[in-house]
Amino acid sequence: QVQLVESGGGLVQPGGSLRLSCTASGIMFRIYVMAWYRQAPGKQRELVATITSGGSTDYADSVKGRFTISRDNAKNTVYLQMNSLKPEDTAVYYCKPWGTGYWGQGTQVTVSP
Numbered sequence: 001q002v003q004l005v006e007s008g009g010g011l012v013q014p015g016g017s018l019r020l021s022c023t024a025s026g027i028m029f030r031i032y033v034m035a036w037y038r039q040a041p042g043k044q045r046e047l048v049a050t051i052t053s054g055g056s057t058d059y060a061d062s063v064k065g066r067f068t069i070s071r072d073n074a075k076n077t078v079y080l081q082m083n084s085l086k087p088e089d090t091a092v093y094y095c096k097p098w099g100t101g102y103w104g105q106g107t108q109v110t111v112s113p
Helices: none
Strands: 003-007 010-012 018-025 034-039 046-051 057-059 067-072 077-082 091-097 107-111
Touching (some): 003 091, 018 034, 018 091, 018 107, 034 067, 034 077, 046 077, 057 067, 077 091
Antiparallel strands (some): 003 018, 018 077, 034 091, 067 077, 091 107
16 A cells, blocks of 8 residues: 655745655655645645656756755655745645655645744
């Protein structure tokens, strides 16, 4: 059974930082491209960042230069370091193995004064 458990969300002021984690089980984590998505209230879920098994990364234009995706294959975990947070980053953040239909429960990030 595949499980994806996201954590690390919370309430932060604009300009602050958070580090999200997503630990996977039930899949051969190391072979998958891993992705972070987010969904803001009333909006469609959007792709934020991806990382290949070899560590190559890609980012949505809206987060380039502020967010960093990384992974630890030994821990079956993917991370999202979020710096210089803006109110428009407020959303539920999800991780997902690329090309699968597996989703975790998400972690809420709220950026507000």
